[in-house]
Amino acid sequence: MALALGLGAAELMAGIMGxxxxxxxxxxxxWFIEITPxxxxxxxISWFGTADKLVLGIGIAIVLAVTACAVGIxxxxxxxxGLAAATALLVIAGLVVWSRPESDGAYLLPIVAAGVVALPTxxxxxxxxxxxxxxxxxxxxxxxxxxxHMTPAGATARRTFLRSAGGVAALxxxxxxxxxxxxxxxxxxxxxxDELTVDLDLPAADLPDGADLDVSGAEPWRTPNDxxxxxxxxxxxxxxxxxxxxxxxxxxxxxxxxxxxxxxxDMGLVDAWVTLACVSNQVGGNLIGNALWTGxxxxxxxxxxxxxxxxxxxxxxxxxxxxxxxxxxxxxxGRDALFAVGMNSEPLPVDHGFPxxxxxxxxxxxxxxxxxxxxxEVTRFDQFQAYWTTRGWSERGPIKVSSRIEVPASDTTxxxxxxxxxxxxxxxxxxxxxxxxxVDDGDWMPADLGDVPSDDTWRQWVxxxxxxxxxxxxxxxxxxxxxxxxxPDEAPPAPDGASGHHxxxxxxx
Numbered sequence: 244m245a246l247a248l249g250l251g252a253a254e255l256m257a258g259i260m261g262x263x264x265x266x267x268x269x270x271x272x273x274w275f276i277e278i279t280p281x282x283x284x285x286x287x288i289s290w291f292g293t294a295d296k297l298v299l300g301i302g303i304a305i306v307l308a309v310t311a312c313a314v315g316i317x318x319x320x321x322x323x324x325g326l327a328a329a330t331a332l333l334v335i336a337g338l339v340v341w342s343r344p345e346s347d348g349a350y351l352l353p354i355v356a357a358g359v360v361a362l363p364t365x366x367x368x369x370x371x372x373x374x375x376x377x378x379x380x381x382x383x384x385x386x387x388x389x390x391x392h393m394t395p396a397g398a399t400a401r402r403t404f405l406r407s408a409g410g411v412a413a414l415x416x417x418x419x420x421x422x423x424x425x426x427x428x429x430x431x432x433x434x435x436x437d438e439l440t441v442d443l444d445l446p447a448a449d450l451p452d453g454a455d456l457d458v459s460g461a462e463p464w465r466t467p468n469d470x471x472x473x474x475x476x477x478x479x480x481x482x483x484x485x486x487x488x489x490x491x492x493x494x495x496x497x498x499x500x501x502x503x504x505x506x507x508x509d510m511g512l513v514d515a516w517v518t519l520a521c522v523s524n525q526v527g528g529n530l531i532g533n534a535l536w537t538g539x540x541x542x543x544x545x546x547x548x549x550x551x552x553x554x555x556x557x558x559x560x561x562x563x564x565x566x567x568x569x570x571x572x573x574x575x576x577g578r579d580a581l582f583a584v585g586m587n588s589e590p591l592p593v594d595h596g597f598p599x600x601x602x603x604x605x606x607x608x609x610x611x612x613x614x615x616x617x618x619x620e621v622t623r624f625d626q627f628q629a630y631w632t633t634r635g636w637s638e639r640g641p642i643k644v645s646s647r648i649e650v651p652a653s654d655t656t657x658x659x660x661x662x663x664x665x666x667x668x669x670x671x672x673x674x675x676x677x678x679x680x681x682v683d684d685g686d687w688m689p690a691d692l693g694d695v696p697s698d699d700t701w702r703q704w705v706x707x708x709x710x711x712x713x714x715x716x717x718x719x720x721x722x723x724x725x726x727x728x729x730x731p732d733e734a735p736p737a738p739d740g741a742s743g744h745h746x747x748x749x750x751x752x
Contacts, residue, residue, distance in 0.1 A: 250307075371403060372404060486504070501682050545619070555570065559614070597615075653662065658751070673725055
């Protein structure tokens, strides 16, 4: 209960400060993600997908609860030792908070608030426990059983302790809830997003003619923002106000450049449909989405600094310290690589990198799609390693040609006759030229394709299958515009993306 109230006080202080990322829970979560080895991170994404942060949060809560129980038992038996252990926990939490890249002295205030509240509360509850440990009830308390004969004084002491603990729990929940609400309100980030909706004059995300084949059950060609996949390392999403945002470009350049948000916008906005994909996406998986992005070309920004001819990479850094390495030539070859400020006709959602993120067609997100981007260093691949490359993933991450069957879903039953087999295929920046479907390992049959505005988006397809009774398997493969046929060879996502044909099994009645 003392730890819970301390955490509630810390959340309340972070809320008063308007800094959600100053929460000790957020700092511990981000620190744990930072030290997590690659195999464990891959496993978490494979098992839990976009719920990996929720699972991490539950895990942290369990560890804290167990640790707090141990300290509480110690404090009930030896108050000085218990208080010393609790103080040590606060010091460790303070060190973790101080180690975060965005941290400054103010970030320690929530830890101080936690200590000011939790330590006296721990001592007070320990005294209440001692008062309840009357000679005739001590043994039964320790054994966990209700005493058969409790004196009025012992019963009163026990009720007093339980009421005290319950009051502390209620205060902890209230403080934590108010703190979270204040953090969102006082950060002003959502208000600034609302203002940008008018100031940026973002275009309507109208679907290009013929792009969506409108097959029932198939994924829409344009992915709504709320449905767009979320994979990142931020336990608590950074809340960055546009007025406080700057982008620094340095390293192997003729001159260092620093841009404010307004200066970036004044360079001129362009719009581009781009499909983004996560390298952790399994064959047939859903860690992929397509959106209309509005932003400033990365090449234009880099040109202000004048990259050295000897450079071959750009190391980008997020506000929370996450890094990735992107080939310099990909950012300057004319493709729609953007510093995006808009997504599907609205300013970037906070979860997707508000106020500015990178969008680069043709590369998996771990080497290109830096959210909350604040820094570019023009450099060479042989001079640095980024977050995921230190964990065994490949250096450059070009997207593999892939396709999936969305309808009918695997292990479903359909009626005999004409059945629409449909899905999407992608090979960003090369384009999809053809999609073929195979039934029961027979001949490959061509599917009809939707139209696309560029080679940087996925492409919908549909095949009219004359289904006969029985159990059948359906496979799909795509061919790129430059002639590469999707390989049937199966490979896991690590280290450079999954491969293989997507196959579903359906029963026809």
